[in-house]
Amino acid sequence: MNGIIQRFAVALSSTALLVAAPTTLFANDGQPHRSLLVSLPAGGCTLTILSDGSGRINYGAAPHTVKVAARTFDFDRIAESLSSDSLPWPGSAVDTVPPSVVLPGSNEPRLVEDASVVRNLLEQGWRARLPPLAISYDHENRQHAWVKRVCAFE
Template sequence: MRLPLLGILLLTAAFLLTVPAAWPSEKAPHTETEGLDLMLPHGGCRLTILPDGSGSIHYGAAPWHVRVTAHTFDFGPLLQHFQANVMFAKSLPERREEAASAVFPGSSEVKFVSNAPRVRALLQQGWASRLPPSSPAAFFEDESAHERVRRACNLG
């Protein structure tokens, strides 16, 4: 049975309109977050700060993480500070490893931000206020996970 050309075109258009929605966006490697994600360097050590002042420290896409106690960070002022310090391509340092990046709440777009020393200080603050490792059964939060994050992020 032969479909008329118009039918084939309509089927093709319907297919093309539905499939790209399933493909990940190249602009947005992160999922939308309710918190503020700060990375130093970009793609490296990541601090997620949540509205209650708690957070977590990760390295890249590795699954290990360290949880940070609530009220460690002042979310509102930090969010305002980094939103006001978004950098544009022309103002990025020559060495990208010296640039910090952020993903703001409700977004998945990564932006470069100035003030990498502040991001480093916040990582240290989070490390100082970390929660103890979970039980050995919680593989991604156990003592070895803390040690991996510490070494990768050059903390403590």
């Protein structure tokens, strides 16, 4: 099952963030990966960070994805920091959709009060994005352009 990517299906309704259970992800060595997701706003521009420090950026349930190089992120440090700096998701509807995190081993979103933390992680991922592959350059280049626009990257 090499290369299978763990994904959470994230959809935003007018009153709540809905998160489906994760699928299993395996690294090239066959060992399961851990992952975490940060979104700004919740269900919007999403960065999935894998335990090898790589990642993927996408927007909501759209099929456009940008890959992020391995060792870009310190997975354990980020997971520990967001675990202590996030709050349980509010039980009632909120006026604005705040940034969120889904921590390793969970499928429950948590509220991130400081949006700049999530934005900085997204920007770091964008700067470390992998270039489109030559065999599918046009398609992947369009995906990069789309993610850049909807996530408001420079």
